[in-house]
Amino acid sequence: MAAAVSINSIRTCITCRKQSSPTTLIRVVCIDGALVRDYKKSLPGRGAWVHHNCLATAMSRNAFKHALKLTETPNELDAKDMKLK
Structure with a gap:
């Protein structure tokens, strides 16, 4: 029987392209x-x-x-508000 393998989630930052755990990154949706x-x-x-x-x-x-x-650039004001939350 094969040993159980734990799967760790890894995500890539859209700016610096470094891979990190989701706990160290911010997820943003539109x-x-x-x-x-x-x-x-x-x-x-x-x-x-x-x-x-x-x-x-x-x-x-x-x-x-x-x-x-996205087809259009997201509203920058909303993005600034998102940064402060």
């Missing part, structure tokens, strides 16, 4: 054109993972638009 921080990491839809230190760079590069496969 709901009705606004970026929303997914505190419980369970909201439906495509999510983008980013380090807290990388948020400003992600915004300046429009990384969320690409990572979330």
Whole structure:
């Protein structure tokens, strides 16, 4: 019988491309054109993972638009609010 293998979840930051545990990253989803921080990491839809230190760079590069496969750039004001929460 094969030994049980524990599967550790690994995610990649959309800005720096470093792989990390989901506990060290922030998950962001787009709901009705606004970026929303997914505190419980369970909201439906495509999510983008980013380090807290990388948020400003992600915004300046429009990384969320690409990572979330959006046709329009998300509202920047909502993204700034998301940073403070």
